Structures are given as C-alpha cells and as structure tokens.
Amino acid sequence: MQRKALSAAHGAKRVWGGAVVLLAGSALTLCGCSDSHVEGDSRGAGPTPSAATSAPVTAAEYGTSLSGATAPVDNALAELARARSGVAVQKALRHASDATGGAGRRLDGVRTPEPVRSEHAALARAMDDLHTDLLATSTALAKPASSGLCTPRAAVAQVGTEKSFAALRTAGATLTARGYKVGLVLPRMPRQQHRSLGNGTFLRDGDRSGRGVLTVVNSGGSDTTLTVARGKKVTFTVYARKHSTVKVRHIDDGTYTIYYASGEDWDQGAKKFSRNCSFQKFDRTSKFETTTTSTQIVYSTWTLTLKPGPGGNATVSDVPPGQYPSY
Incomplete structure (x- = not known):
C-alpha cells in the first residue's frame, strides 16, 4: 500500500x-499447504496396464471415475458462493481446499482413455492450482491490511477471478465436449464491484x-x-x-x-x-x-x-x- x-x-x-x-x-x-502432485506426461495415465491382461477403460467407467472425483468440489464451491460472514467464508474455503486437494489426488489415479490423456491432465492441473489458490485466499482473508482482501465477500469474489477457476471450468467443458461426463458444474461466484x-x-x-x-x-x-x-x-x-x-x-x-x-x-x-x-x-x-x-x-x-x-x-x-x- x-x-x-x-x-x-x-x-x-x-x-x-x-x-x-x-x-x-x-x-x-x-x-x-498445499498438496503437491507430480505433473508431466504421466499425469492421468494411471497404472500402466499390461496389454495382454487389461482391457482399455470404457467411456462409462471413465465418466464414473470423473464424477466421483469432482462431485465434492462442486458441493464445496457452492457452499463458498453462498457464504457471507467471516466465519462461514473461512469454513467454506477450508472445505473447498480439502475437496480440490482430494480431487487432484483421485484424478492422478484415474485410468484415462488414450484420446483424452492431455485433457485429463489439464483437468488435474487446474484442480491442483485451484487448491493452492483457495489456501492462499484463506490466508489473505486473515490478514486484510496486507493482503488487500478486507471483507469476506471480497475473498469469495477473488476466488471467482482466479485463472485456476476459469481453467477448471474450461477443462471440464472440454472433456464434456469430447463425450465424457465430468459432472462438474461450477457455481457462479460474486463479481468484484467498484462501489x-x-x-x-x-x-x-x-x-x-x-x-x-x-x-x-x-x-x-x-x-x-x-x-x-x-x-x-x-x-x-x-x-x-x-x-x-x-x-x-x-x-x-x-x-x-x-x-x-x-x-x-x-x-x-x-x-x-x-x-x-x-x-x-x-x-x-x-x-x-x-x-x-x-x-x-x-x-x-x-x-x-x-x-x-x-x-x-x-x-x-x-x-x-x-x-x-x-x-
């Protein structure tokens, strides 16, 4: 300042x-702290199956795995979008951080169809990045004079402006367009205002x-x-x-x-x-x-x-x- x-x-x-x-x-x-995941070409590939013993993962199986990993994220972010008081926002930030961290770990182990390995990796990276941003927002809200976030709703709006939030939405939409049901419907966060x-x-x-x-x-x-x-x-x-x-x-x-x-x-x-x-x-x-x-x-x-x-x-x-x- x-x-x-x-x-x-x-x-x-x-x-x-x-x-x-x-x-x-x-x-x-x-x-x-955030949880960390090793990124790279192996992300989303899951265990390397033996061609002689493992059949390729089906779209239905992959979709079920995606929905199981991402559903808690939707619920936690919806809670955050509704939160207004300082206590409620901090609680929702913790829940959302836990959900995205857990989803990132689950996505790392999902068997992924070969045609969408890069799209799956993008989804997992966005989940990890949002997890990190949620932790940072929670810390910033506790120190308003130095962080620039001075009200609970400003912190909620900040989450909606993060590149990771937009990247997660884009990654989910991309997989959906490829015919794989992600089950990720991100809530609308409040916009930053200039009153x-x-x-x-x-x-x-x-x-x-x-x-x-x-x-x-x-x-x-x-x-x-x-x-x-x-x-x-x-x-x-x-x-x-x-x-x-x-x-x-x-x-x-x-x-x-x-x-x-x-x-x-x-x-x-x-x-x-x-x-x-x-x-x-x-x-x-x-x-x-x-x-x-x-x-x-x-x-x-x-x-x-x-x-x-x-x-x-x-x-x-x-x-x-x-x-x-x-x-």
Missing part, C-alpha cells in the same frame, strides 16, 4: 462587527455547533473516510472521494485525533472498503479553539491534504484494523 504524503495548514479568522477578515495562518507540522459513496457523505455525525472548519483535500488515487475523534468518542466520519475536496464546518472547540481509512469498493453493509484497505491516524492531534472578545471572534481552521508519494509535513501511523474507530 502506497504511503500518502499528508500536510496540514492551520489558520484563524477574526470577526469585527459582523465582517470576516482572514488572518494569515502559520503552517503547522502535524502531519496531516463508492457520494463525496462529503457523513457515515456518522454528532451535534456540531462550534465555529471550527476542517477542509480535506483528497488528491490521492483512492477514496477515503476521515474520522475525527475526541478522546475515544467519534465526533464524525466523512467520506472523501479521490481527487475531491470536503469541507466540514461548525466543529466544536477541543483537541481531536484524526484517523483515515482508504481503499477500493465501499461495502455499505460492512461499513468498510472491501479491497486494498489501509488504516492510519495522524500522529499529532488537531486543536480547535475559539476566542471571543468585545470586538472580535477568532476561531481555528485546518486543512489536511492527502496525496500520493513522500514529502508531506504530517506524520502518520498505521492502526490495526481491529483498533480502528467504528462508525
């Missing part, structure tokens, strides 16, 4: 007799009656949610689209910690980005204050700029996903 350079500028405004005069603000540094909220949408908003102003300039290539908290209490969370600016007014006086989460595809149900998510907070707090006299009112304004690359004047720290403030 690319670190964003962040900058913050602080200014103040005075009001005399109803007129607003902007005072030059000083720039502040804030800083805003977003409107710029400036509040995911959470409390009572704001102060004079403080916060401007967020999101110059980066990812949408962002910005959470402003006072102590452990979240004051508001606002959505800032990439290459957009958001201004929040009426912020009450106080010292605030500012967090931000970036990513792709906003999942409104999960209240988080489903892919390539990252979670940070500014190391330095932001103080909003208002001073009133008989002749003037001075209040705080802050501008936070998020942009790709190094060189910002605001330092940030990563926040573990489980410790990020909830909306």
Whole structure:
C-alpha cells in the first residue's frame, strides 16, 4: 500500500462587527499447504496396464471415475458462493481446499482413455492450482491490511477471478465436449464491484455547533473516510472521494485525533472498503479553539491534504484494523 504524503495548514479568522477578515495562518507540522502432485506426461495415465491382461477403460467407467472425483468440489464451491460472514467464508474455503486437494489426488489415479490423456491432465492441473489458490485466499482473508482482501465477500469474489477457476471450468467443458461426463458444474461466484459513496457523505455525525472548519483535500488515487475523534468518542466520519475536496464546518472547540481509512469498493453493509484497505491516524492531534472578545471572534481552521508519494509535513501511523474507530 502506497504511503500518502499528508500536510496540514492551520489558520484563524477574526470577526469585527459582523465582517470576516482572514488572518494569515502559520503552517503547522502535524502531519496531516498445499498438496503437491507430480505433473508431466504421466499425469492421468494411471497404472500402466499390461496389454495382454487389461482391457482399455470404457467411456462409462471413465465418466464414473470423473464424477466421483469432482462431485465434492462442486458441493464445496457452492457452499463458498453462498457464504457471507467471516466465519462461514473461512469454513467454506477450508472445505473447498480439502475437496480440490482430494480431487487432484483421485484424478492422478484415474485410468484415462488414450484420446483424452492431455485433457485429463489439464483437468488435474487446474484442480491442483485451484487448491493452492483457495489456501492462499484463506490466508489473505486473515490478514486484510496486507493482503488487500478486507471483507469476506471480497475473498469469495477473488476466488471467482482466479485463472485456476476459469481453467477448471474450461477443462471440464472440454472433456464434456469430447463425450465424457465430468459432472462438474461450477457455481457462479460474486463479481468484484467498484462501489463508492457520494463525496462529503457523513457515515456518522454528532451535534456540531462550534465555529471550527476542517477542509480535506483528497488528491490521492483512492477514496477515503476521515474520522475525527475526541478522546475515544467519534465526533464524525466523512467520506472523501479521490481527487475531491470536503469541507466540514461548525466543529466544536477541543483537541481531536484524526484517523483515515482508504481503499477500493465501499461495502455499505460492512461499513468498510472491501479491497486494498489501509488504516492510519495522524500522529499529532488537531486543536480547535475559539476566542471571543468585545470586538472580535477568532476561531481555528485546518486543512489536511492527502496525496500520493513522500514529502508531506504530517506524520502518520498505521492502526490495526481491529483498533480502528467504528462508525
């Protein structure tokens, strides 16, 4: 995940007799296992029969062997396609991984008709590759901040995009077209989505009656949610689209910690980005204050700029996903 350079500028405004005069603000540094199988020409050939003692395998016998090997895979992948919660998806990934691993081993021992030995080998290779990808997806889902898979359904969708998944479908269809019943009907997996909220949408908003102003300039290539908290209490969370600016007014006086989460595809149900998510907070707090006299009112304004690359004047720290403030 690319670190964003962040900058913050602080200014103040005075009001005399109803007129607003902007005072030059000083720039502040804030800083805003898989199972393995031997592959090759011998794959799918099965035991080498003696020409004098073994008859060639029939299409019916071969079809029965194929169906027996692949049926558990269909059932396990159908379970995965239906799964939604984190627990259910991880359980389904384990079942699918076990099923594909077992199918790969069974396919290795299947006696194969001579005309479709290469097609059978392609089916077995695709089964092994999908087994490996399912294991990797399960591991990635357990580490969302580093893997890019941030919700359970994103992990399910990822399986559907794997080359191994498409290769397995193609291999099964090829054998079927050659007249051999594979019995493999892969379920339709959810598609990867690219959802977003409107710029400036509040995911959470409390009572704001102060004079403080916060401007967020999101110059980066990812949408962002910005959470402003006072102590452990979240004051508001606002959505800032990439290459957009958001201004929040009426912020009450106080010292605030500012967090931000970036990513792709906003999942409104999960209240988080489903892919390539990252979670940070500014190391330095932001103080909003208002001073009133008989002749003037001075209040705080802050501008936070998020942009790709190094060189910002605001330092940030990563926040573990489980410790990020909830909306």
